[in-house]
Amino acid sequence: xSDGAKPVGLALPLPVLMGLAWLVPGLGHALLGRxxxxxxxxxxxxxxxxxxxxxxxxxxxxxxxxxLSFLAMIGSDPLRSLALIAxxxxxxxxxxxxxxxxxxxxxxxxxxxxxxxxxxxxxxxNLLLVLDTHDIATGRKDW
Amino acid sequence: xxxxxxLMVLDAFLVAVFFSFLWKRERRERWLYxxxxxxxxxxxxxxxxxVMYPFPRG
Numbered sequence: 001x002s003d004g005a006k007p008v009g010l011a012l013p014l015p016v017l018m019g020l021a022w023l024v025p026g027l028g029h030a031l032l033g034r035x036x037x038x039x040x041x042x043x044x045x046x047x048x049x050x051x052x053x054x055x056x057x058x059x060x061x062x063x064x065x066x067x068l069s070f071l072a073m074i075g076s077d078p079l080r081s082l083a084l085i086a087x088x089x090x091x092x093x094x095x096x097x098x099x100x101x102x103x104x105x106x107x108x109x110x111x112x113x114x115x116x117x118x119x120x121x122x123x124x125x126n127l128l129l130v131l132d133t134h135d136i137a138t139g140r141k142d143w
Numbered sequence: 144x145x146x147x148x149x150l151m152v153l154d155a156f157l158v159a160v161f162f163s164f165l166w167k168r169e170r171r172e173r174w175l176y177x178x179x180x181x182x183x184x185x186x187x188x189x190x191x192x193x194v195m196y197p198f199p200r201g
Contacts, residue, residue: 037164037165040160040161040164041161041164041165044157044160044161045161047157048154048157051150051153055150111150114147114150114151114154117154118154121154121157121158125158125161128165129165132165143168
């Protein structure tokens with residue numbers, strides 16, 4: 001597997017590349033030829049996400065029927081809005097989990113808080129990968 | 144189900160692996176950084192728990 005310093009791999013527009021990096025953990029690095037890191041990031045983030053779901057963690061969502069409720073939440077509950085950003089940061093995993101009805105969160109479950117920690121950590125790590133993909137694609141990071 | 148300490152160690156492991164691959168390039172650097180982050184998270188959490196121990200609940 002290659003993981004060394006290489007020029008930018010696939011020539012995709014930067015916003016598209018960053019969007020793909022957000023959708024699937026590690027995909028941005030894979031498209032840029034950083035396959036080892038891409039595989040590690042994919043496994044780490046997906047594993048964290050799955051453990052979070054198994055522990056009955058909660059994927060934060062805007063209030064149903066009002067997508068703009070997120071904007072109101074920023075002022076009234078900044079911590080929850082940060083949690084929402086971290087939840088959505090999981091990309092496709094977030095939408096798949098939501099579509100199949102998991103990640104609702106069981107507040108009374110013993111693993112609820114830990115589940116949240118795993119889910120939010122996975123989302124924040126994935127968002128960091130988007131920034132890292134940006135740095136590699138623009139040449140600010142040469143490996 | 145895993146106990147809280149095991150879950151904390153697992154979370155620390157995942158975070159340490161992630162950051163060692165994100166920020167370090169060479170294998171040796173990654174190992175060193177992994178142990179630093181992993182150790183800091185696990186030991187730090189246990190120390191913090193003991194520091195908080197005398198405080199009353201609720």
